[in-house]
Amino acid sequence: MAKWLAVMVITLLTSVLGAAGGTPEALKVGFIYVGPVGDYGWSYAHDQGRKYLETTLPDVQTTYVESVPEGADAERVLTQLARSGHKVIVATSYGYMDTMLKVAERFPDVVFLHCSGHKRRANMGTYFGRMYQASYLTGLVAGTMTQKKRIGYVAPIPIPEVIRITNAFVLGVRAVNPEVNVHVVWTNAWYDPATESEAANSLLDIGADVIATQSDSPAPVQTAERRGAYGVGFNADASKFAPEKHLTSAIWNWGPYYAAAVKQVRAGTWKSTDEWWPIGTGIVGLSPFGPVVVDTLKNLVEQRKQDLIAGRFDVFWGPIKDQSGKLRIAAGEKPADEMLLGMNWFVESVVGTVPK
């Protein structure tokens, strides 16, 4: 009872203060994150996007709730955001999908945006970025820089998205040097810096001289630097953690998408769609190169990036073989997004297994 009273008082207060302080037409946008904004990874990147939204669009007011577990808690938070006047609500984890769909049915006037999911309705759209394209470009750099022809890759949780991005990296490596092996170690956690660091150690122990990661923290890159190996980061720029040996990082840049979506909502032109933005939009990209990356390599990466943007080339165009040498994508075949979304096999040159 007391708790409800407190909630009511707070809601009342915020609405009174909001009405008094903000401009009357301020559009409220709410975000929910699955992890802490302090992860320097996935949720951190989304929160940077939120900040970008707030600074670029006038009269937009944002709220975020971090570390919200998927399931009943998420439903409560989403409902709360919808009730408290948020006109756009953004959920940034795949696991929020069904919960958001349910809440979206109850609030038809609110626009719901769901990251990485595949269920939509009139007032709920999905969005994601083609991170595999950026990952491919980092593979070009790693494949060029390795001398021992052995690259270590720290992977978090075996789902198609992670496998797809790992494969893209390996295809980048193969594009410049097909003799290189990429050893993949799963940590089975999105987020466990010490284990990620130990995974990097295990790869360095077997002689890898470049460490790439797809897990949430920059720990593997830092460990690589400490042991004199090159590092490729993920999610956010890892250069601060490896000033000498950092090659580049594949990074998210959600801000432009959030700004575009909110602009459409405000203009009344927003429609529920499935947005899977390519690298040309800037939603994914590379962090600045480290000091050891020479200009010719930078040019190669830039050229490939332009090919991707212009559509002259894409990462998963055939022929592509899997680990066993079986042809999975025929020469000349351009796989549909459905295939990419369900990818559950490693390309050749990977040493490691997809858990079954």
Next chain:
Amino acid sequence: MELSLVPLLLEAAVRAGTPILLVALGELLAERAGILNLGVEGMMLVGALTGFIVSQQSGEPWIGVLAAAMAGVMLSCVHAFLSISLHANQVGSGLALTIFGTGLSGLLGKSFVGVPAKGFAPIAVPWLADVPLLGRMFFQHDPLVYVAYLLVPGLWVLLYRTRPGLKVRAVGEQPRSADALGISVVVVRYSCVLAGGSAAGLGGAYLSLAYTQMWVDNMTAGRGWIALAMVIFGGWNPVRTALGAYLFGGVQALQLRLQAIGVTVPTYLLMMTPYAFTILALIIASASRARGHVGTPTALGRAYIRGE
């Protein structure tokens, strides 16, 4: 597995086992005095953050370590006050501490995410580091690993060969008799819980200053809980607890290395091995306890109220 990897594996076992060991030793001491502290995970996190901040500001990791230990002590004061002075339920108080520590470190640590700081570099121990194989495995680590080496026999001697240690064990077994003999149960228990808190802070600092040199939210990822299990596995004996912690580190290091060299064992099976090991360890420990080999401190988890 390639034979040349074995020394590297053992080196990794020590590295991965050390944070768990440091925390477990502190918990062991508190439990020996009869106080169960489930707040270790929270104290570890606050220690990790404090150590990181102080090291980052001062540029001296040792000052960070000292601050981390102090932070652990301060947090454990809360548990000590609640469970010893107010006779609160130890499970409840400890859990509250973990939740509090997790939240507090996340909140205060916000502006330190993504900031690099100076941490520890490995130091080779003179002479010992040159011993073939063993040198590489045990004596080319960062200094906190050596601190853990010293703490293991230190705690053993304290508990089994000194008068204060005898008092600690007496308080943990029979607080009433100890009280009757003129031992202050309150003083002994406070000292042990506070010392245990400092060790938990140290374990946290190892994560943020040595193992990885950064602060990120919730970076302990459950290591405090593993430490609690290792105390039971070790039968409240520092040497056996150390063995358990290094074994846990070793199993974790092994599964990562098996993956790295591409062994075709189901990966899920490999990934669960450290935890399967923990469960197995607890079963073995409980079974031998049932046969009367190892003793849980008799008064563990029970508040002592004089004259009741």
